[in-house]
Amino acid sequence: MQHPTILMQGITKIFATDEMETHALRGIDLQISSGDFVSICGPSGCGKSTLLSLLGLLDMPSGGSYQIEGKEVSGLSLSEAAFIRNEKIGFIFQSFNLIDELTVFDNIALPLRYRRQSVAKSEIEDRVMACLKTVDMTHRASHRPNQLSGGQQQRIAIARALVGSPALLLVDEPTGNLDSRNGDAVMDMLCELNNNGTTLCMVTHDPRYADMASRKLHLLDGRILDSDGTPIQQHTTALRQVAAR
């Protein structure tokens, strides 16, 4: 049987200082299958960004199990986590996070240059140009990020996230720094990607865009809530059964 793209069980994250412990996530159970488009909503401080960091292996959980395509990743070294991130996950940030010193082409090519097995120059070029075509930015390949508008920068960020053919795209407030026209355009692009089979997990404040996802999760005080506001229990048994297999 095919493994789910993401499988989290009982994930906790505690931020500890000398004086106190903050429980950012309290036993998250989550499954995302290939081709899903999941949106995560919730008020500020509910743990959305922390969950996204854990999903993207930017941080490690304090407890629980986390599998990507059936492989346990919760205890990986920084270096191993970097490889998984590079090969399986694409990131789209609210503030685009393009590197000013690099051209658009080089920004997009960056994930391929960090590959465990080096990628041929010609292949990098083909894939970058294909991604630029996907986001309709081919003509801007040699520009620097600061020569682009916010909407254009976010399209480049999407292209960079796509170039490595990741199993999952993690999207953090993709429209937060954009006006509504550009925001809509980006969301249309994400929906189209999902329609073409890309798995997406998006954190957003905007209920309009959250509704565009196929699944919508609410987060409060570090727990995933059901639509009526109670923690989700019904999935837990099924999830554990999947994990046992």
Add this chain to the structure above:
Amino acid sequence: MLTIKDFSTALYALSKAKGYAATVVLTLGLTLGTLIAMFNLNYQILQAPLPYADEEQLVVGSTAWLDKDGSVLYPRIMPSGLIQQFYDKPSDKLSAHALLRYQTLAMTLRDLADSPQVQVSYTTPGYMQMFQMPMVQGRAFSADEDIGSKNAVAVLTEHVWRNHYNADPALVGRKVRIGDIDFTVVGIAAAAFSEPQLLGPSRHTDVWLPWDMNPRQQNISPASLNGWHFYLGKLKNAAERQAFEQEIAPELNSKYQDVNAANASEAGRSLLFSAEPLRQLLQGDSSGRTLWMLAGSLMLLLIATANITNLLLSRAAKQQRTMSIQAALGAQRHHLFSQILAELGCLLAAALLLALGVAQSAYWLLQSYAASTLPRLSALGFDWPTLVFALLTTAVMALLFAQLISRQINYKALQQNLQSSGKGSGLQISSNTRQLLICSQVALAALLLVCSAQVLLQSLDQLRQHIGFSSEQRFQIAIDDTTPRPDSSLTTEQRQMASNLRKDELMQITDVFRQHPAVQQASVSNDAPISYAGTFSAMTFLPAMDNPDHIVESRITTTDQHFIPLFNIQLLQGRNFSAQEVTARTPVVIINQAFAQQLQPDGQVLGQRLYSRQGLAYEIIGISANHNLPDEWSVEEPFRSFIPRNLINNSTLLLHLKPGMHIDKTALNQMMAQVSLNFRAASIYSIKDNVDRVLLSNYLAAAVTTALVVLSFVLAAIGIYGVLSYSVQLRRFELGVRMAIGARPLTILRQLLGENLKPVLAGLVLAAVLLAALWLGLQQTTLMVELSAGGFAVPLLLIVLLTVLTSLLSVWGIIRKPAIYALQGQ
């Protein structure tokens, strides 16, 4: 305008950044202190007024002895018999004049039980008048003690008076015995008297005696040339110095030619009189060294300045939010400038205080360890020029730093900073500035490291070399010898006999010494391989009698058969003197390898003959190994010769004591008294100390350059780390993004290294260019520099290694944590 509030705010802010404040104060304090000390040293040597009235009119007359081709056989040598004629009829260009001779022989205060050794100078009343000798008791020499009076009077230093006569006020008028004469003390020169040290800083005078009492002067031949004699003058007009020289020089040379007319081997040789300004003579060649030291300290301060700039920029970056709020509330650029200046003022004031302490320590170190090599060290202190220099330098640095930081602040961006929820970057130092800082830092550090390393290796090489003779447990006994000198009225044979008798007595003394249980071996000679006073005797040899134009000057040791084994001097060829040769004064000679190779390039000269000026043939019976001990007179191994003939005027006893054994003056005097009461031990000098004294400049160079190497390396480390760390802090988010899209820690490190090494390599290239320019510059000077590949390679490798380590250190806090920390700016 800065207010007290500005300073109190600055102090509070600094109390919250103690590490930063301590680094700035320590770095600047150490380097500024060194610069202040070096400034003062150079000021004292080059510019500070001498403590004598009308110093610019004071000149020191001496002559250079020129060979037939015009080359200088000996500089600063004096026909003391002839110069006295000029003293008797002084030039009308002089308002005062004096003769001065430093005694080379050991002399003691024989009226005291412990017969302490004293350094004696013979002079005329004009000396004390010209240099305004202050007296604590009695008076200076008067006209009654001038040449011809033969008055046995003495002026003692306050040091001798206090240490050996308990500052007895009744000493003036009493007699003290020096050599075999009783001198009436007429005055005590105050300790405040700054003696013009014409022989260099290591020679001072304890007792001044009248010129007439100079034993050498009594039997001197007019043709005799002597070192350590000077004709001192005070010109009526300083501008007439050359005219004075031109007045004396031809006449003196003419007189010299006249007295040597009968001596064929001297034909063509001449004397050139010169009247050097006193300041120039006292300064000697020390200004070259001290200016280098000043340049080195300035370089250190420049490196420190680059470091501090980095630290200040980092600090300014960290204060970005505070500045943004101030800008949002209406602070103008000059308000921010005042705030920076107040903080810098506090830091630099603390650094200045520390610097003055460092300078004071440097004075103490110089006075303790370099007093015999650098002049006027006793004058070092916080005089007005030095304090003004220190304050000006500090103020200029404060203003420059404040201006630099102020310029780097993007004021407009600061104002917008708060508008973008603090996510902007209003105070980022441009990449070019950072690269330039690293490049300049590396260039300066590499330049200083390479120069210091070259000098250090050269000094260590010299220190590691075997000096060519043994010095452990070897001692030189300076003898106060009151044996009556043969009168010039005696025939040569009679004088020879008197000399032989004296040598026989000294050899009997060494026989007595050898009976002492502490003594391993004893010898007698005119000089030790390295003398406590730095003196040596010289003899001219003619390799061929039929060619009087070809002469070879050699340092001569007149000794016995025990000298060479006593010092373990290696004989490369031939043999030592036999006892019979010593007793019979056989004309045989042992020469060193350098001398042998001068005679024959292959050095095979055993059995050949060398001739004295008088025509006596010496057979070469041995070749000794060269010494490796360049001294103040010769940087290369001079020609040396050893003969078992009569001792020259001075004589010294040499002892090799058994391990762990000691011997004191009383025991030595008792043993000497068994043979003759004319001999007393003036002082016992350790040959090892004599060697160390000669090597002091190497030790000093090694110590100073080691300190420079360490300091410049530490400064470079702090500076490069500061820039890289700051640079990484600015790029923290970018690095987080790279990590988020899959860059591993090693990849990040590799990338940073690649980027950091570029300005480092540019700095190294710049340093190479500067070094090449320096090298070309040195070719135009007389400085001898031996280059070593290690002296280049090691510093450069160290800097590259330093870059690698500081790169790792600066990024370690980011790459050892999950990527989210960098993305969140933690």
